[in-house]
Amino acid sequence: MDITSILYPVLSVGGLGLVFGAGLGYAGKVFAVEEDPRIGQVLECLPGANCGGCGYPGCGGLASAIVAGTAPVNGCPVGGAKSAAAIAEVMGVAAGETEKMVAHVNCNGTCSNAKSKYEYFGMSDCVMASQLAGGGSKSCSYGCLGLGSCVNVCAFDALHIVDGIAVVDEEKCVSCGKCVNICPKHLITLKPESKKTVVNCSSKDMGKTVIANCSVGCIGCKICEKACNFDAIHVENNIATIDYSKCKDCGLCAMKCPKNVIYNPRIEAMKAKKAQEEAAAKASEAQKSEEAPASEENKAE
């Protein structure tokens, strides 16, 4: 075999590559575009997940927007305060406090709490199901369908279907907002993580309809509005909404809510304790009343 049959192809194609490479290298210098070096530095501070939660196409888009001054340094909801501080250092401005936000599903219509209109045997996708007549199988037309469109779209494993409704794992949630956008019922909202008081209902139906559909629906009675000392909760369109900029997380509304729609872990614990005490008191009373006839019987003897 002739060695040239290998040598020629290798040399010629390799040589072509070399010539083109050198040409491109030269052209790269001639046509070099001066890019703000801060774009690269900002990009390094960002998480790099390209989730699009900031509203820009990927982390690179946000980085150039931050350097151009059209986006705030805390524009990345995923990186939170940590990346905001790093970016602020690059940009030479103060980061400002960023409150960590988390998603919350404003519905508590679990399998036992809410009724269904019919049994749904279709694609496991809320967006599809919500386009059916009546907007899905839940009898409450505002309720969580529990088919997990938000679970599928979440890149951080922060959403799960528990007992027929979506539940957010607040530790994993990075508030990218993808679930907020995909939910066909618009049930998911972003709230500050520090505030624990939530309204677990989104129904805009009148009270009577709500009671017929769900045992834990907001009936728009406005008791919470009167209970709040900070003007932070209001009933609009038959649904209570909390203004988190005013809410002090006192839990008064959760305490007063007759349908247990408003949830606050502290108040819930208190309620549970109270119920336990009541149950215990009842039990001891029952015991007493049991003992009492017995003693009477003894007397009779």
Place this chain on the structure above:
Amino acid sequence: MSYVLLVLAAIFVNNYVLSQFLGICPFLGVSKKVETAAGMGAAVIFVMTLASAVTYFVYNLILVNLGIEYLYNIAFILVIAALVQLVEMFLKKSSPSLYQALGVYLPLITTNCAVLGVAVTNMQRDYNFLQSVLNGFGGAVGFALAIVLFAGIRERIQYNNMPKAFEGFPTALVAAGLMSIAFLGFQGLI
């Protein structure tokens, strides 16, 4: 005269997109707006004409002389890729807005089979240098013509009221098919 005919044939009769079905990816991908379509067309004209010229020399001076014609695919792709890189650098410097608008499709010219198709056609038909360049130029003008016309059609049908199943790409494909049939009318012109 034969050179004029060659260019006309490349533009209309043997239109690379509508008669030979090469370069469909950018044809469908960048044809949403006339402006970007025209930019893409211009970029392709530049790359294709240059590619025809360079591949002619690479093929005839290097590959034929060394008797390694079978390497033409690799050599042509190398030429095209380098040219596309050059165009990309040039555009980034001179026209950032066009660079932004073309986005991912500019590097995709590398894999635009119409460009490779022109180079291979030139080789197979044994065109001389001028013929090769004119064929490349004509083919690219044909591509630009097709993509700009198509973008114009798509801009108009975008807001039409049509069945949900036909919105977007389905109508685009139907329109492309109809355009292709229309260009069939040029068959036998030359």
